[in-house]
Amino acid sequence: MAVVSKKIPAPDNVKIRTALLSVSDKTGIVELAGALASQGVRLLSTGGTHKALSAAGLKVTDVSDITGFPEIMDGRVKTLHPNVHGGLLAIRDDQEHVEAMKAHGIEAIDLAVINLYPFEEVRSAGGDYPTTVENIDIGGPAMIRASAKNHAYVTIVVDPSDYPALIEALRTNNGQTSYSFRQKLAAKAYARTAAYDAAISNWFAEALDIEIPRYRTIGGVLREEMRYGENPHQSAGFYVAGESRPGVATARLLQGKQLSYNNINDTDGAFELIGEFAPEQGPACAIIKHANPCGVATGASLKEAYLRALACDSTSAFGGIIALNQLLDGETAEEIVKLFTEVIIAPEVSEEAKAVIAKKPNLRLLETGGLPDPRSRGITAKTVAGGLLVQTRDNGMIEDIDLRVVTTRAPTDRELEDMKFAYKVAKHVKSNAIVYAKDGQTAGIGAGQMSRIDSARIAAIKAEEAAKAMGWSEPMTKGSAVASEAFFPFADGLLSAIAAGATAVIQPGGSMRDQEVIDAANEHGVAMVFTGMRHFRH
Structure with a gap:
């Protein structure tokens, strides 16, 4: 049964007479406490916060003095007491509450300044199971939620960035806070505990291999407010959720303008793709435009890998995102800055490269400290009307698949390598996806078409345009391998790829017309393998 409100109107201004300060992050707490004391x-406080304030020469009462009970169990139990929660939850204008406070010696607490154990930081740093569990805060969230519920009388502050606003509000309003001010802080407080609990529940799901939990929560902390979303009429924010996976959310922005919503989305796609190419296997480069790769290549050097990726579609690469799988060196940087580029992301950046790119002050340069592990699980999420679609990350790897030759002719060793390369790239292309590749270089990419045959044709056209731009005698699709991220439903898409010059095909298989497609491949002497694993990407 729902609790019925007594409908006691909230006062506008509330005088701050007693404040409880209990923070894990001590940033600015001494200055705030000094302003409050003035x-x-x-001032009431606990544990480490009490020590910090006392050391600063401030008069502060230990919470144990008002509870009549010492901190016990390594600080696990210190604020879970009626004298604390009664002081936070009491409705000052309810006579029954007032009488209960008098009867039990409970003092009102008007301000709570609380932030939580650094669970997200410990999780992100890869803390072991016991350490991570120990950094789950209990008393903090309880006090935050109590204070936020009673925001009619209690001001709750959970973020050090709000300390200046609190000090200013008290200075200009005779030591009082307004109801609207308390409302906004209460909303932020509940969002904080929700994000905190989301991080904990998702960590448990990962640690215990619970792929589809009964209750799924997704939360994060605002990294930055974007100028706008995909389009100027949309608002957007960039939130981080404490995952330790290297990428755009954990990268350091070494230089350049603020990343836009589209920059972040595209950069994430670029870096997830380049994560498929382990550094020990050689240099690799991916160029992304509108979340789709327009060129991917390996090379004897990073510079060569970049130039080969660029050659696939130099027109689309203009204003794109460049992802690298190794340390960005000065020589490669010299080549990259010749083209207008929005973002460069790499695991490491040399001092020489930084100096080169500094000549282009608007070019964003991100350093991640590592590559994402393509085999790691994690989740992806997408909102739909009234709900949330959540799935595990597509961590299927071509190296882990037993390929099945289904045609009379088996692929040559070179064709097999081209097949694997093309399939790695196709996994990161919007469906329907067709990728031609030759000698560790994409030859043509067809993305996001409503029919697979159109993707095959567009990829071939792109290859022809690249050949003209580079002055090649023929497009690279001649003698290439072609990858389809899902099965060919009819033979027409395969025949289009063969017409473009493909001699080997890799696809999942599984169509009702697989035999028709196999027969067409045999008729043209083309080798084909089935993976048994599709990579739809919507």
Whole structure:
């Protein structure tokens, strides 16, 4: 049964007389406490916060003095007491509450300044199971939620960035806070505990291999407010959720303008793709435009890999995102800055490369410290009307698949390598996807078409345009391998790829017309293998 409100109107201004300060992050807490003390506010505190304030020469009362009970169990139990929660939850204008406070010696607490154990940081740093569990805060969230519920009378502050606003509000309003101010802080407080609990529940799901939990929560902390979303009329924010996976969310912005919503989305796609190419296997480069690769290549050097990726579609690469799988060196940087580029992302950046790119101050340069592990699980999420679609990350790897030759002719060793390369790239192309590749270089990419045959044709056209731009005698699709991220439903898409010059095909198989497609491949002497694993990407 729902609790019925007594409908006691909330006061507008509330005088701050007693404040409870209990913070894990001590940033700015001494300055805030000093400002409160100068207003005549009584300070209550706990543990490490009490020590920090006392060391600063501030008069502060230990919470154990008002509870009559010491901190026990390594600080696990210190604020879970009626004298604390009664002080936070009491409705000052409810006579029954007032009488209960008098009867039990409970003092009102008007301000709670609380932030939580650094669970997200410990999780992100890869803490072991016991350490991570120990950094789950209990008393903090309880006090935050109590204070936020009673925001009619209690001001709750959970973020050090709000300390200046609190100090200013008290300075200009005779030591009081307004109801609207308390409302906004309460909303932020509940969002904080929700994000905190989301991080904990998702960590448990990962640690215990629970892929589809009964309750799924997704939360994060605002990294930055974007100028706008995909389009100027849309608002957007970039939130981080404490995952340790190297990528755009954990990268350091070494230089350049603020990343836009589209920059972040495209850069994430670029770096996830380049993560498929382990550094020990040689240099690799991916160029992304509108979340689709327009060129991917390996090379004897990073510079060569970049130039080969660029050659696939130099027109689309203009204003694109460049992802690299190794340390960005000065020589490669010299080549990259010749083309207008939005973002470069790499695991490491040399001092020489930084100096080169510094000549292009608007070019964003991101350093991640590592590559994402393509085999790691994690989740992806997408909102739909009234709900949330959540799935595990597509961590299927071509190296882990037993390829099945289904045609009379088996692929040559070179064709097999081209097949694997093309399939790695196709996994990161919007469906329907067709990728031609030859000698560790994409020859043509067809993305996001409503029919697979159109993707095959567009990829071939792109290859022809690249050949003209580079002055090649023929497009690279001649003698190439072609990858389809899902099965060919009819033979027409395969025949289009064969017409473009493909001599080997890799696809999942599984169509009702697989035999028709196999027969067409045999008729043209083309080798084909089935993977048994599709890579739809919507």
